[in-house]
Amino acid sequence: TPAVEFRDVTFSYDADRPALRQVSFTAPRHTHVALVGPSGAGKSTLFALLARFYDADEGQILLDGIDITRQMSIDECRSKMSLVEQTAPVMHGTLRDNITYACPEATDEQIQRVVELASLNGLVRRLPEGLDTAVGEHGDMLSGGERQRIAIARALLPQPSLLLLDEPTSQLDAANEEALTRAIAQISRECTLLVIAHRASTIRAADTVIALDNGRVTDTGTPEEITARR
Ligand code: ADP
Ligand code: ADP
Numbered sequence: 001t002p003a004v005e006f007r008d009v010t011f012s013y014d015a016d017r018p019a020l021r022q023v024s025f026t027a028p029r030h031t032h033v034a035l036v037g038p039s040g041a042g043k044s045t046l047f048a049l050l051a052r053f054y055d056a057d058e059g060q061i062l063l064d065g066i067d068i069t070r071q072m073s074i075d076e077c078r079s080k081m082s083l084v085e086q087t088a089p090v091m092h093g094t095l096r097d098n099i100t101y102a103c104p105e106a107t108d109e110q111i112q113r114v115v116e117l118a119s120l121n122g123l124v125r126r127l128p129e130g131l132d133t134a135v136g137e138h139g140d141m142l143s144g145g146e147r148q149r150i151a152i153a154r155a156l157l158p159q160p161s162l163l164l165l166d167e168p169t170s171q172l173d174a175a176n177e178e179a180l181t182r183a184i185a186q187i188s189r190e191c192t193l194l195v196i197a198h199r200a201s202t203i204r205a206a207d208t209v210i211a212l213d214n215g216r217v218t219d220t221g222t223p224e225e226i227t228a229r230r
Contacts, residue, residue, distance in 0.1 A: 001065040002026040003162060003192035004033075004050070009059035011049060019045040021215040022059070027208070029064075029161075032188035034197035034206035034223070041212040043196045047164050050194075052077050063162070081162040086169065086196075087144070088151030092136030095127060098150050103157045110157060117190065118153035119183040120146070122175070144168060145176025149183060156187065163187060166196045181205070203227075 004027040012018040020042045027033045035043045048054055049061060052074045061068045068077045091098055099114060100106045111131065115124060123146050127133035135142060135150075142150070148168055155163060165184075172180060181201045187193055188205075197203045209226040211219040219226055 001029075002062075003029040003031075003064060004194065005060075005062040005065075006046075007060040007062070009049065009056045009061060011045060011054060011056050011058075013045075013054075018057075018215050020049070020056075023212075023215070023217055024059075025210050025217060025220060027192055027194060029192055030188070030190075031207040032184070032193045032195065032205060034195050034203050034209045035212060036197055036203060036209055036226075037212035037218075040214075042215045043212055044166065045215075046212070047083060047166065047194075047196070050162075050164060051081065051083050079158075080160060081164060082155035082158065082160040083164045084148065084151045084155045084166065086148075086166040088148045090135055090142060090147050090150060093134065094129075094132050095124065095135045095150070096131040098135060099131075099153045099157065101154055106157055114153040114156045117156055117183065117186050118149045119179040119186070120149050120153055122179065123149075143173070143176055144170055145172045145180060149179060152183060152187070156190075160191060162192045162194065164194050167198050167202055169198045172199075177201075 006023050006025050009020055009023045010018055011020045037043060049056055055069050063080055066072055099111055115121060124130050184202055185205060195202055203209055204223050206223055209221060209223050210217055211226060219229060
């Protein structure tokens with residue numbers, strides 16, 4: 001049973017133009033799937049349907065073989081996944097507070113695990129008081145790439161079986177570029193990873209690439225196959 005399966009999913013925000021048209025694909029468990037395509041292709045809409053911000057007009061979405069609309073509550077569906085948006089907020093408080101926001105009872109061991117997975121060790125070492133540094137009031141001490149990896153650590157703490165990651169479109173510096181590449185490689189060993197991919201290295205590292213355009217799946221294959229046909 002695949003971790004995620006879309007079967008002929010169609011969805012429109014408004015009557016005239018569907019944002020997704022008969023979209024079908026599967027993501028086997030513990031694979032890294034990259035969604036690619038131009039702006040407006042339907043990539044974020046696909047995430048919004050998975051997280052049940054909206055329900056499909058037609059077709060089915062299955063998580064581990066279970067229909068998310070007909071056989072699951074919204075809470076049950078969301079408990080299986082974490083969503084990391086492109087620009088992730090950093091809140092007031094310490095780095096630790098920011099990571100444990102949704103799981104305040106997390107142990108040091110669990111925190112250290114997600115710090116490593118999200119490739120935040122360098123940041124923790126650089127901050128004057130490590131995990132106990134107040135980053136909320138000094139949001140500008142963090143780069144956009146670090147903020148997103150903090151959001152990734154926060155998202156991984158409840159051990160979701162599926163991580164939905166909207167990769168930053170903005171340019172990352174070399175250190176952040178490398179850290180995100182490493183984080184993605186590590187995460188895809190632990191859970192199923194669906195990434196809206198903008199960076200070439202994320203596309204290259206994927207097990208499967210799904211190309212979307214104008215709401216339709218236009219191609220599916222390995223990174224090599226997709227690139228050769230592009
Ligand atoms: P350009 O520099 O011509 O704008 P990019 O390589 O930046 O092209 O890619 C633009 C968009 O196309 C990206 O957002 C990405 O989602 C998508 N994309 C990148 N590589 C591929 C690929 N191999 N196959 C399909 N789509 C891709
Ligand atoms: P992508 O993430 O690939 O850039 P989106 O899923 O955001 O694409 O958008 C797919 C289509 O749906 C686009 O035509 C976009 O204008 C439209 N769309 C996205 N969000 C909304 C919304 N909240 N209301 C109406 N139309 C929307």
